[in-house]
Amino acid sequence: xxxxxxxxxxxxxxxxxxxxxxxxxxxxxxxxxxxxxxxxxxxxxxxxxxxxxxxxxxxxxxxxxxxxxxxxxxxxxxxxxxxxxxxxxxxxxxxxxxxxxxxxxxxxxxxxxxxxxxxxxxxxxxxxxxxxxxxxxxxxxxxxxxxxxxxxxxxxxxxxxxxxxxxxxxxxxxxxxxxxxxxxxxxxxxxxxxxxxxxxxxxxxxxxxxxxxxxxxxxxxxxxxxxxxxxxxxxxxxxxxxxxxxxxxxxxxxxxxxxxxxxxxxxxxxxxxxxxxxxxxxxx
Numbered sequence: 170x171x172x173x174x175x176x177x178x179x180x181x182x183x184x185x186x187x188x189x190x191x192x193x194x195x196x197x198x199x200x201x202x203x204x205x206x207x208x209x210x211x212x213x214x215x216x217x218x219x220x221x222x223x224x225x226x227x228x229x230x231x232x233x234x235x236x237x238x239x240x241x242x243x244x245x246x247x248x249x250x251x252x253x254x255x256x257x258x259x260x261x262x263x264x265x266x267x268x269x270x271x272x273x274x275x276x277x278x279x280x281x282x283x284x285x286x287x288x289x290x291x292x293x294x295x296x297x298x299x300x301x302x303x304x305x306x307x308x309x310x311x312x313x314x315x316x317x318x319x320x321x322x323x324x325x326x327x328x329x330x331x332x333x334x335x336x337x338x339x340x341x342x343x344x345x346x347x348x349x350x351x352x353x354x355x356x357x358x359x360x361x362x363x364x365x366x367x368x369x370x371x372x373x374x375x376x377x378x379x380x381x382x383x384x385x386x387x388x389x390x391x392x393x394x395x396x397x398x399x400x401x402x403x404x405x406x407x408x409x410x411x412x413x414x415x416x417x418x419x420x421x422x423x424x425x426x427x428x429x430x431x432x433x434x435x436x437x438x439x440x441x442x443x444x445x446x447x448x449x450x451x452x453x
Contacts, residue, residue: 174226174243181241186422187216187232199264206232211339235423236389279346283331290318298336305372309355319368321351324397332386352394356381358402364395365410374410388431395435407441
């Protein structure tokens with residue numbers, strides 16, 4: 170039964186487009202796990218899963234990059250008494266609280282490591298290959314070795330995580346670090362605020378317009394960051410910079426423009442404007 174449930178669970182993941190690059194069957198359990206998926210950049214672990222293997226197996230899985238999040242239950246049906254249902258519900262509640270406490274502890278430890286790394290880092294080198302290739306300055310960044318460091322702060326300015334960018338453009342976050350709701354402000358906030366996914370996108374838009382920009386780091390984080398910026402700067406005119414993921418529309422399971430849809434949702438959430446990059450065929 171257990172092995173059948175694991176096989177069915179992984180099959181459901183595959184059908185949803187969440188495809189680990191390495192075997193995860195032996196790691197599945199009540200503890201949430203993270204793993205690299207097909208299409209992830211170097212060092213990225215956008216996949217996640219948790220699977221409860223009890224009388225009626227159930228779990229959840231997703232992919233942060235693709236904005237996939239699904240729940241799953243075994244097809245096997247078992248009749249539970251009211252007391253058994255209450256016991257199971259309580260067990261899940263306790264387990265959820267335990268996981269959340271562990272996650273917060275991991276995030277706090279990661280934040281301490283990031284703070285120490287940030288403090289010992291030097292100013293970003295303008296000749297860093299990534300900055301040169303993207304043709305943007307390293308405003309607001311620091312550098313540790315050959316990696317650029319992008320600070321990831323909450324609405325109160327507390328540093329929780331760092332995005333480290335290698336010369337080849339590969340990006341990594343601190344292991345166990347918080348990501349949700351965090352952002353990096355480039356420049357001094359003013360009457361217009363730009364909000365986008367990546368540092369290079371935001372830095373280029375700031376260079377072109379002179380307006381401050383907030384880096385959200387992912388499509389899934391755009392709405393949360395837009396709302397945080399709107400709350401902190403209620404008089405600002407917010408402009409959401411969309412990533413055009415047109416290539417994902419024809420993906421067999423995703424079938425949507427993740428970046429554009431996330432940007433539209435963020436703009437609607439705060440009553441902001443939407444900026445969409447031009448496509449090559451627009452000039453035709």
